[in-house]
Amino acid sequence: MINQENLYQLLYKENWKEILDILYEEKENIKNDTLLTFASKTFENEFLKKVQEYEIDKIEIPDYLQTMYILHHGKFYTLSDENYKQLIVEIVKRKSVQEAYLYAIKFPEEEICKDIISKYEHEKIKEEGLKLKKVEKLPVNWIEIYNRLFEIINHPEDTATYFSGPRFIDTVRKFEPYFPTYPQFIEQRNNEGKSTSRKIFYYDILLGLNENSRNNIIKRILEILKPFEANKVQQIENIIGGEIVTIPSSLEQKKENKNPTIFISYSWDNEEHKKWVLDLSDKLCTDGINVILDRYYLTPGKNLPHFVENNLNKANRIIIIFTPNYKLKADKRTGGVGYEYSIMNVDLYANQTSNEKIIPLLRSGSTEDSIPTFMRQFIHIDARNDENFLNSYNDLVREIYNEPEIKKPELGTKPIF
Structure with missing residues (x-):
């Protein structure tokens, strides 16, 4: 077992990688040993202090x-x-703007994070323009609705109802977070030779957004105005009728969506294994299952951590395809597998007795060789025998759709004796 002196010696030599490995490998001992805990905290403080002194390009x-x-x-x-x-x-x-942004938004009040967020949004504007698109659908009386709305929000003397340019765009950004800030938008309008009159550019913005965002922005503005201009707001709502819809919650969306979404976590062992996983994904798609697979979406230059964090939460279920190489990477927390497994474990530790999200699937190797110790408590689908693939696949699809092959019959009535 490691002791605090070992940690201090490594700390003195600045052997950061070895210490980080110890923090994972000896995690239980560190939690239960006061001296080791203190030594770990000393490393934590000293490491982050030293990092500030290193050159930014230290590989x-x-x-x-x-x-x-x-x-x-x-x-x-x-x-x-x-x-x-x-x-x-x-x-x-130390990250590129695109990668740094994903971390910067965790502490947007820090100066360097503010700078990265601003640069990222500026690059988004250059790349995507103002996100104004061709009009998809408008209420029949759209012009009347807009004129009535603008009349209410165009009184600078009434701070409660007045929507200045920054206030209007801040409301838009609540539903379209990548939409430019007010200064960026005005700069772009000037560059394009377009009017910066509020009545004109508010109209252009609402007209150019997708229907869902436009509806929700108007709904939000009307909610703000209603306590002050109830009659006028009611008149607008009467004209709109049933046109405006509220964005459903993520839970409601999942209930409404009959096609389940699954995320597949696997290791790139070799070309044969990658093809097997791809074939499985393709087959699941043909059976009405929306598959999130890295090879469908990730191309050179894409951000892996963002893909993993964003899509693990979107998925109704997660299929983990276990092989000896997967276990090796998961145990050492290396590569994409290590990152995915770390995030999944947080949820699993919290819900050990009611795992309803992760489906373990054993593709090769023995249970001991391929499945991390903690995951062995969950029943897995055995997909090692290609000759029996259809049976394994059927079990998998039934599990995803929650359609077990064997169902408990309904409870009947007591027989007459």
């Missing part, structure tokens, strides 16, 4: 910072609040 430092981030989010080692913020700041310093 190995981003990997160390990323490892510490994964340890913290996987709840294998918990940083103090102040050090977590410092960790995020140091990661932001």
Whole structure:
């Protein structure tokens, strides 16, 4: 077992990778040993202090910072609040704007994070323009609706109902977060030679958004105005009738969506295994299952952590395809597999007795060789025998659709004796 002196010696030599490995491998001992806990906290403070002194282009430092981030989010080692913020700041310093943005939004009040967020949004504007699209659908009396609305929000002397340019665009950004800020929008309008009259550009913005966003922005503005101009708001709502709809919650969306969404977590063992996983994904799609697979979406330049974090939450179920190589990467928390497994474990640890999200599937190797220890408590689907693939596949699809082959019959009545 490691002791605190070993940690201090590694700390003195600045052997950061070895210490980070110890934080994971000895996590239980560290939690239960006061001296080891203290030594770990000393490392945490000294490491982040030293990182600030290193050159930004020191190659190995981003990997160390990323490892510490994964340890913290996987709840294998918990940083103090102040050090977590410092960790995020140091990661932001060393990432490209696109990658740094995903971390910067965690602490948007920090100066360097503000700068990255601003640069990212500016690049988005250049790349996507103002996100104004061709009009899809408008209420029949759209012009009357807009004129009545603008009449209410166009009184500067009434601070409650007046919508200045910044206030209007801030409302838009609640539903379209990548929409430009007010200064960026005005700069773009000037560059394009378009009018910056509020009545004209409010109209252009609403007209150019998708129907769902436009409806919800108008609904939100009317909610703000109603306590002050109830009669006028009611008149607008009467004209709109049933045109405006509210964005359903994520739970409601899942209930309404008859096609389940699944995320597949696997390791790129070899070309044969990658093809097997791709074929499985294609077959699931043909059976009405929306599959989130990295090979469908990730191309060079795309951000892997963002893809994983964003899509794991979207999925109704997660299929983990276990192989010896998957277990190796999951145990060491390396690569995309390590990152995915760390995030999934957080949810699993919290819901050990009621796992209704993750479906373990054993593709190769023995249970001991291929499935991490913690995951062995869950019943898995055995897909190692290709000759029996259809039976395994049928079990998988039934599980995804929650249609078990064997169902308990309804409880009858007591027989007459």
